[in-house]
Amino acid sequence: MNTPIIAFQEVDKVFASRGSNHLVALEHVNLSIVPEEFIAFIGPSGCGKTTLLRLAADLEQPTSGRITIKEKTPEQARLDRDYGYVFQDPVLYEWRTVEQNVQLPLEIMGVPKPKRETRAHHLLGLVGLSEFSHHYPWQLSGGMQQRVSIARALSFSPSILLMDEPFGALDEITREQMQLELLRIWRNLKTTVLFVTHSIPEAVFLSTRTVVMSPRPGRIHEIIEIDLPQPRTVETRECERFFELTTVVRESLRGTENGH
Amino acid sequence: MKRIRNTAPLLVVLAGLFVLGYPMAFLLGYPQAKNNFEDRNRWIQRVIKAAPPLNLDSTTLRFDAAADLSNGLLVRDGTPLADRYQIEPGKIKLSQPIPLIVPVGVEGLVDGQNRLFHVATAERERPLYLNGKLMTMAYEVAPEKPDGQRETFTFTDTKGVFVFRGKWLQLGKDYALDGDTLRLYEPAPLWLELRAEPEWARPLRVTGDYAWADDKTIVLQEPPPPGSEIVLGESTVTWAEKLRGPIDGANRTFAFSHGDLVPDDATRRLFVGNRQLSPQEYLITDAKQGTVVLKETPPPGSIVWTDWYTIYDHPTCGTTVLQCFFSLPQHPMPLPHEIIARIPSFVMRYDFQSERNVVREAIYTAQGTLVALLLGSIVGMTFAVLFVLAVPLERALLPWVIASQTVPIIALVPMLVLILAQFGVQIQSSRLPSALIGGYLSFFPITVGMTKGLRSVDPLKLDLMRSYGATRPQEFMKLRFYAAMSYLFPSLKVGVAVSLLGALISETETSNAKGLGFAILGQVQAGNVADLWVLFLVTAAMGILFVSVVGWLEKLIAPWVRKL
Numbered sequence: 001m002n003t004p005i006i007a008f009q010e011v012d013k014v015f016a017s018r019g020s021n022h023l024v025a026l027e028h029v030n031l032s033i034v035p036e037e038f039i040a041f042i043g044p045s046g047c048g049k050t051t052l053l054r055l056a057a058d059l060e061q062p063t064s065g066r067i068t069i070k071e072k073t074p075e076q077a078r079l080d081r082d083y084g085y086v087f088q089d090p091v092l093y094e095w096r097t098v099e100q101n102v103q104l105p106l107e108i109m110g111v112p113k114p115k116r117e118t119r120a121h122h123l124l125g126l127v128g129l130s131e132f133s134h135h136y137p138w139q140l141s142g143g144m145q146q147r148v149s150i151a152r153a154l155s156f157s158p159s160i161l162l163m164d165e166p167f168g169a170l171d172e173i174t175r176e177q178m179q180l181e182l183l184r185i186w187r188n189l190k191t192t193v194l195f196v197t198h199s200i201p202e203a204v205f206l207s208t209r210t211v212v213m214s215p216r217p218g219r220i221h222e223i224i225e226i227d228l229p230q231p232r233t234v235e236t237r238e239c240e241r242f243f244e245l246t247t248v249v250r251e252s253l254r255g256t257e258n259g260h
Numbered sequence: 261m262k263r264i265r266n267t268a269p270l271l272v273v274l275a276g277l278f279v280l281g282y283p284m285a286f287l288l289g290y291p292q293a294k295n296n297f298e299d300r301n302r303w304i305q306r307v308i309k310a311a312p313p314l315n316l317d318s319t320t321l322r323f324d325a326a327a328d329l330s331n332g333l334l335v336r337d338g339t340p341l342a343d344r345y346q347i348e349p350g351k352i353k354l355s356q357p358i359p360l361i362v363p364v365g366v367e368g369l370v371d372g373q374n375r376l377f378h379v380a381t382a383e384r385e386r387p388l389y390l391n392g393k394l395m396t397m398a399y400e401v402a403p404e405k406p407d408g409q410r411e412t413f414t415f416t417d418t419k420g421v422f423v424f425r426g427k428w429l430q431l432g433k434d435y436a437l438d439g440d441t442l443r444l445y446e447p448a449p450l451w452l453e454l455r456a457e458p459e460w461a462r463p464l465r466v467t468g469d470y471a472w473a474d475d476k477t478i479v480l481q482e483p484p485p486p487g488s489e490i491v492l493g494e495s496t497v498t499w500a501e502k503l504r505g506p507i508d509g510a511n512r513t514f515a516f517s518h519g520d521l522v523p524d525d526a527t528r529r530l531f532v533g534n535r536q537l538s539p540q541e542y543l544i545t546d547a548k549q550g551t552v553v554l555k556e557t558p559p560p561g562s563i564v565w566t567d568w569y570t571i572y573d574h575p576t577c578g579t580t581v582l583q584c585f586f587s588l589p590q591h592p593m594p595l596p597h598e599i600i601a602r603i604p605s606f607v608m609r610y611d612f613q614s615e616r617n618v619v620r621e622a623i624y625t626a627q628g629t630l631v632a633l634l635l636g637s638i639v640g641m642t643f644a645v646l647f648v649l650a651v652p653l654e655r656a657l658l659p660w661v662i663a664s665q666t667v668p669i670i671a672l673v674p675m676l677v678l679i680l681a682q683f684g685v686q687i688q689s690s691r692l693p694s695a696l697i698g699g700y701l702s703f704f705p706i707t708v709g710m711t712k713g714l715r716s717v718d719p720l721k722l723d724l725m726r727s728y729g730a731t732r733p734q735e736f737m738k739l740r741f742y743a744a745m746s747y748l749f750p751s752l753k754v755g756v757a758v759s760l761l762g763a764l765i766s767e768t769e770t771s772n773a774k775g776l777g778f779a780i781l782g783q784v785q786a787g788n789v790a791d792l793w794v795l796f797l798v799t800a801a802m803g804i805l806f807v808s809v810v811g812w813l814e815k816l817i818a819p820w821v822r823k824l
Contacts (some may be wrong), residue, residue: 054723057723057727058726058727059723059726059727078726078727078729079729080729081728081729083727084727085723085724085727087720087723087724089720091718091720091721091724093721093738093739093742094820095742095745095818095820104728104738105728107738108725108728108729108730108734108738109728109729136819136820137820138820
């Protein structure tokens with residue numbers, strides 16, 4: 001439990017743009033995440049939350065510093081399929097059915113067909129979409145599409161789940177349902193989750209630790225331990241501690257503005 | 261309901277095009293119609309003649325009731341008679357009988373069939389009587405000049421007997437009628453003699469009771485019944501026209517009753533007293549007004565008169581430019597209903613067994629188009645994949661791909677024929693030219709579209725592929741190809757259209773005499789504008805059909821494209 005599953009050490013990320021206007025997206029980021037943690041990243045736009053996730057996923061390269069994932073480089077981790085990535089948009093392949101979308105990562109890994117089908121069936125059951133396995137993405141609602149996207153990320157049982165505002169485009173009711181479902185999946189599968197969000201209640205409700213980030217340059221402002229009891233339920237949102245913690249996070253966020 | 265919503269706009273546009281076709285056709289045909297209306301060579305000429313008496317006894321001359329006796333003089337054999345007569349309505353009373361007019365017999369079979377009669381004299385002005393009744397001479401001359409090859413002549417009407425060079429023509433044996441056009445079965449010979457061309461050197465249409473078929477032949481409109489007596493007056497007594505103008509010893513300018521004279525009228529006769537003026541002795545100064553100036557002043561007391569002259573009566577094609585437009589034998593742009601009326605006969609002209617059958621021509625062209633599209637697709641997609649895989653390759657080849665489309669396509673076919681002939685490929689009998697030219701044209705939009713399509717992948721979808729550790733081929737097969745579909749099908753629509761174009765062009769160039777392209781060429785060479793438009797419609801319909809088929813295929817193969 002003490003060996004970090006993901007570690008950021010003095011990570012900087014600078015985007016070179018035209019002329020000399022370099023954009024410093026991340027500066028001096030240090031963060032250690034242990035297995036089965038649920039980390040929420042929150043902060044104003046431009047604080048580098050998404051960049052942090054993309055660095056971990058080897059979709060971007062850090063300008064300096066070191067990232068280790070399961071004691072490997074991010075590239076090796078990517079090739080070992082250690083993580084599943086969920087974007088804000090479902091990013092489903094429109095030419096594939098729901099079932100085929102969930103099978104896509106397995107197809108790429110060369111998993112034999114019968115095994116793929118069993119796995120897809122199981123995961124669609126997990127996200128409650130068994131009946132829709134032969135539908136095409138455009139025949140589903142936004143929330144259903146996002147569930148397919150999560151099922152797809154889970155299809156190859158990654159030990160880490162990288163989620164970039166996955167519920168950002170959903171309405172409030174669907175979003176709260178999805179949060180509960182995500183927590184259920186997280187408990188059952190015992191994965192580590194890195195979750196980027198704009199919503200303070202979402203961060204508090206979901207995470208074990210909430211990382212508050214400040215913008216320009218993106219830095220870790222404060223890490224807040226969320227000591228709400230597990231398993232969290234509908235009532236968790238109504239308890240006093242939940243409100244206290246949201247206030248703490250809110251004030252911390254306000255601090256990021258004053259700090260600059 | 262949905263079907264109506266889908267097809268209604270198309271039908272509205274079709275109806276709009278149909279309606280717009282008329283002003284369009286008129287605008288395009290107007291110059292020609294105006295020219296036909298204004299070109300005097302195409303006008304009907306009418307002879308204004310002195311009125312001959314209907315019958316005569318020793319002291320009374322009875323004229324046609326329509327004859328204008330108000331401004332004239334009595335003339336016998338070219339000599340004005342002395343002023344010893346009285347004009348009464350429709351007749352003239354002589355104070356003294358004039359010598360008897362002896363009739364001359366006319367030779368010819370009077371059997372109830374024959375219309376052709378010979379006379380000994382060439383004096384056309386003499387009156388002709390059938391059983392004592394004066395007959396009217398009237399005819400229409402075709403405006404076209406025979407040139408030894410011309411077979412068609414236009415008339416304002418097709419009623420009446422047609423006469424040409426001393427003969428009357430028989431329908432079905434000598435000529436056929438097509439609207440107002442007379443088509444001789446043998447080309448009309450050119451008038452080669454040095455003296456002026458007589459009227460009967462062109463086909464005539466008898467519009468009155470009779471006409472002169474040549475110098476000594478008369479053709480009657482109706483065959484005279486057996487036992488009839490046809491006689492020609494021996495000497496002429498006519499009521500001739502006095503030219504208007506004072507005769508005061510100074511004036512030399514006189515006016516005809518009718519204007520719009522044919523200025524070089526060879527038959528015009530002018531007299532001062534009983535002396536006929538030669539053409540050198542007078543000048544038509546204003547043909548429009550009918551004004552003539554004499555070389556010498558007529559002395560007081562003389563009479564200036566004419567017994568006939570020719571005027572321009574009206575245009576052959578009609579009395580308005582619009583009429584002339586509608587009577588054009590062929591409009592530069594045919595009227596929409598003409599085109600549509602042409603379709604059934606065009607389709608049925610050859611039965612399906614014939615290679616000239618338009619459906620077979622269309623099928624041939626369609627096959628060429630599809631082979632071309634297939635070739636263009638293969639080449640285009642190959643280029644696209646290569647370009648996306650290796651950007652330097654794109655930098656090296658794309659300018660040449662673009663340059664290839666600026667080559668004059670028409671020059672390609674003869675080049676291909678030459679080159680392939682060296683290898684013994686008989687290009688004439690194959691679809692190779694269609695495939696090569698169509699493919700040459702269609703590969704370009706497909707290359708461009710497919711390249712764009714393969715590149716325009718949602719970056720998040722690419723990130724996803726990367727996060728799964730997908731290989732380059734996997735990324736191509738599972739993502740880029742599908743993503744390119746939304747660009748590929750529009751490119752294929754352009755591609756199929758240019759393939760059709762290429763197939764048509766190649767068909768006009770090769771000598772295999774097949775396909776719609778060849779048919780178009782044939783109609784161009786025949787100058788057959790209406791059929792050309794039918795072919796345009798056929799090719800346009802084919803183009804629309806092909807593009808629709810690509811659309812259906814898109815729905816079938818890549819239904820998600822419409823959902824994006």
